[in-house]
Amino acid sequence: MDKFVIAGGTALKGEIPTNGSKNSALPALAAALLTEEPVTLHRIPKVRDIRTMQRLLVDIGSQVEVDGDTVRMLTPRITSPEAPYELVKTMRASSLVLGPLVARSGRARVSLPGGCAIGARPINLHIFGLEQLGARINQAYGYIEAEAPDGLRGATVHFDRITVTGTEDLMMAAVLAKGETVLRNAAREPEVVDLAEMLTAMGARIEGAGTSTVVIQGVERLSGTEHTIIPDRIEAGTFVVAGAITDGDLLVTDCCPEHLGALVSKLQQAGVDVTQPGPTSLRVRGRGRIRSVDMTTEEYPGFATDLQAQYMALMTQADGIAMIVETIFENRFMHAQELARMGANIRLEGRQAIVAGKRELTGAGVIASDLRASASLVLAALVAKGETVIDRVYHIDRGYEKIEAKLAQAGADIRRVE
Known part of the structure; x- marks a missing residue:
């Protein structure tokens, strides 16, 4: 069973293309x-x-x-x-x-x-x-x-x-x-x-x-x-958050920015510099500090439930306390306990997650429980101190094509092992 081994601490820079949805x-x-x-x-x-x-x-x-x-x-x-x-x-x-x-x-x-x-x-x-x-x-x-x-x-x-x-x-x-x-x-x-x-x-x-x-x-x-097929807005959103959480300078290409309005709005409220340099690209640049911003998942055009886990990982690095409310699916906070193993301070109350930042995450052995939860663990590992090993990455393979190769081309220290 494949695993990801990730050494955190590198700001992502360069370009990452988006696949079809x-x-x-x-x-x-x-x-x-x-x-x-x-x-x-x-x-x-x-x-x-x-x-x-x-x-x-x-x-x-x-x-x-x-x-x-x-x-x-x-x-x-x-x-x-x-x-x-x-x-x-x-x-x-x-x-x-x-x-x-x-x-x-x-x-x-x-x-x-x-x-x-x-x-x-x-x-x-x-x-x-x-x-x-x-x-x-x-x-x-x-x-x-x-x-x-x-x-x-x-x-x-x-x-x-x-x-x-x-x-x-x-x-x-x-x-x-x-x-x-x-x-x-x-x-x-x-x-x-x-x-x-x-x-x-x-x-x-x-x-x-x-x-x-x-x-x-x-x-x-x-x-x-x-x-x-249209661009994958969830993949594009995941890479945008990757640029933000690593305080990088990342251009996400071949995407559809208008499909990501809710995410971009939250990131801008959090102090992340997100711009649209062209009709099919988004540029995300860190400013060294992220503010906590509450978020509630909603049906489109609201904040996508498939980006909730990634946003939670980002909020572990924000100043303050963020409340995340999941309204689409129950039992969609399974990534929270794995993030906690890395040092995150997250309290669950039903369909609410209260995330207290700013926490220094440290590498740990964690297990992916579903597709988007596994993406949040990858994002957390990119910013964690030391080495993180993510097991059961077959979950992430269900929805991301060679995510490790795309992140590596932007500078991430990530590799797949058996």
């Missing part, structure tokens, strides 16, 4: 199931979750060809509308094939999703939505079985809570349904908009993506398309 690539790959024509996707990151999704698509009946960051797919027919547990047990995004499979083949059998152990994921919202569209759902033995032999029909679906993957799944199901589907309280994330743009290029009729109400007019069939 994992959270945009996964639904885009699933959307290729909706057509029998070729689909070409560019800027697909080489991360573990993507490889798992590609293997799943092959099992379902797709021909998948990978050429660098380009993936070409052809699905003449669905040969096996199933996502088995053994294949998808490490990936929560397996639920994204549910809607496309039911829409195209009339049935699906999908294992309940795995992935990060950070609390309940609202798969019930996917099920509720598909039932509203006319699917018959049965849940047993760890699988969701859905049938719509006569096809799906349009309906109004009101999500009880905002769900990104639920919005994406229902959007993909509705594009081939008969009539009009209205999704209310829909997610507004950039990844939802990116999927809608891809589906529209395939012939779907979608209005309102990026707002809380999405209207889909069903069509009989979709064509193939060629689509470029």
Whole structure:
């Protein structure tokens, strides 16, 4: 099992490029199931979750060809509308094939999703939505079985809570349904908009993506398309925080600054110099001192829950006390106890974390518990005195492509060992 060995104390300088968004690539790959024509996707990151999704698509009946960051797919027919547990047990995004499979083949059998152990994921919202569209759902033995032999029909679906993957799944199901589907309280994330743009290029009729109400007019069939995935805002945000926590001078390139408005605002309030030198880049420069700033996670365009752990690591180096409130997922402070092993002063009260800085962190052996928690440990290790060993880095490999190589090119002393 691979580990990271990191010697802290080096300010990051130089440039780090951003990859395509994992959270945009996964639904885009699933959307290729909706057509029998070729689909070409560019800027697909080489991360573990993507490889798992590609293997799943092959099992379902797709021909998948990978050429660098380009993936070409052809699905003449669905040969096996199933996502088995053994294949998808490490990936929560397996639920994204549910809607496309039911829409195209009339049935699906999908294992309940795995992935990060950070609390309940609202798969019930996917099920509720598909039932509203006319699917018959049965849940047993760890699988969701859905049938719509006569096809799906349009309906109004009101999500009880905002769900990104639920919005994406229902959007993909509705594009081939008969009539009009209205999704209310829909997610507004950039990844939802990116999927809608891809589906529209395939012939779907979608209005309102990026707002809380999405209207889909069903069509009989979709064509193939060629689509470029948007930049990964969470990866870019992680590198921006890396520049701030190390008091460095870092240029994060190939990103979409407007997707990071909430993070940039908090960093500027904390006294970090963050500027936008170009339309696809952010420059972060430390000023030698960071102020504590409270933060509450929210759905987009608020502060992303996927950047909460990284922000907590930063606040351990700030002057004062910061309160961090996690409103999206419960049990998403598992990184706090590992940060405490490195010297952080963090008190947990339910969905609140109270971070007292400024603490000198010291190297220690720590264990990554999930994807974003592992990123926070890497950030803390970059500024810690001495050597930190991070175990179970397969978590970080789920969402970051060669993060150690990118950080090393900016001066970090980091290496991967077996």
